[in-house]
Amino acid sequence: MKISESDLIINPDGSIYHLNLLPGDIADTVITVGDPDRVGEVSKYFDEIEFKKGKREFITHTGYVGKKRITVLSTGIGTDNIDIVFNELDALVNIDFETREIKKSLTSLNIIRVGTSGAVQPDIPMGTILASSYGLGMDALMNYYLQQLSDDEQLLLDDIKTHFSKLNNINPYLTAADDGLLNTIGKDMVHGITITAPGFYAPQGRIVRAKNAVPDFIGLINSFKRNQHRITNLEMETAGIYALAKVLGHKALSVNAILASRVKFEFSNEPNKIVEKAIKTVLERI
The missing domain is CATH 3.40.50.1580 (Nucleoside phosphorylase domain)
Structure with a gap:
């Protein structure tokens, strides 16, 4: 057709x-x-x-x-x-x-995101280069696509949905990184579940002037654990990249330059150096 x-x-x-x-x-x-x-x-x-x-x-x-x-x-x-x-x-x-x-x-394309992110675990310092083992979407993108999950993805997503069950009107989706890219380009990096939020402020637990509907969102996020899996960081693209890559038959990996600690309320004073380190590492491994 x-x-x-x-x-x-x-x-x-x-x-x-x-x-x-x-x-x-x-x-x-x-x-x-x-x-x-x-x-x-x-x-x-x-x-x-x-x-x-x-x-x-x-x-x-x-x-x-x-x-x-x-x-x-x-x-x-x-x-x-x-x-x-x-x-x-x-x-x-x-x-x-x-x-x-x-x-x-x-x-099938090899697609590598090099982006910035904030850590939600206290043992992940600013300056860390982190590879997303899974992308967890809190946005609505995958409500519009048919997605086939592996058994491992489905079991992990079920536990995540139980953990976040009190969040009304949010339907999380989950997709794993490509194993080949994770074990080559992401080799020796910190690995973890990356949350993709539909915004930068309240959807990532930030409080400025508007009141947040979800109290202690960061605490809710970083308290999730299932076996070796935990949520490590927040950003705004990874879950969509992983999910659409899988739907379309491409391979994807998200590499995150950690510029902020969301639990210590700190932001790096050398963000450009951290991003440059991530870029050089990815290019060398490609």
Whole structure:
């Protein structure tokens, strides 16, 4: 079946609607970052930059580290943007733009998020580089997609739902990292469950002026434990990345530069150095 023009929007120049990229513009290895300014902080380590493109908050650089072709792309903040980015990345490699049909031979991308995060456990210091073993979504993205969970994912999610049962109108979803990426790029890093929140302030337990509906949200989060599993950090994209990657047949890993301790109420005075360490580590291991 052909995919309709309203379901898959292609620009007059043949590029995908939001990302402004052509099929062939992206490498099989993609690094995603939230901040558009961070794209250049990654690509400055490339031995060769093939091209740079941008539209809205979506900035893309594709180039080479040695003989390895890599794309680095900014997603902006939140899983609503992840929905756009991942569907369009998938379309670029798995849909024939001329016929508007799904290709018979599908491509599986390796997608590594390099982002910032706050730790919710007191023994995880600022400056830690953490690999998310699972992404736990507190947003609504996966209410709109069919998702098949493994037995391990389902058992862990059931325990999480029991733990968070007093949170009204929240339907958490859970997806594991790709094992291969977790055991290579994430090797020797701290591992843990990463919560993806639908906002930065009250949805992450911050208190400024508006009153929070969930008292002691951080305490509720960091008190969850099941066997070796615990929730380690909070951010705004990982769960959507993991879930959509799995639905679409791609491999994903989220690497988190820990800039804040949410239990000690501290924020790093050297955030750029921590992010740079995460970038260098990922590029070296790719």
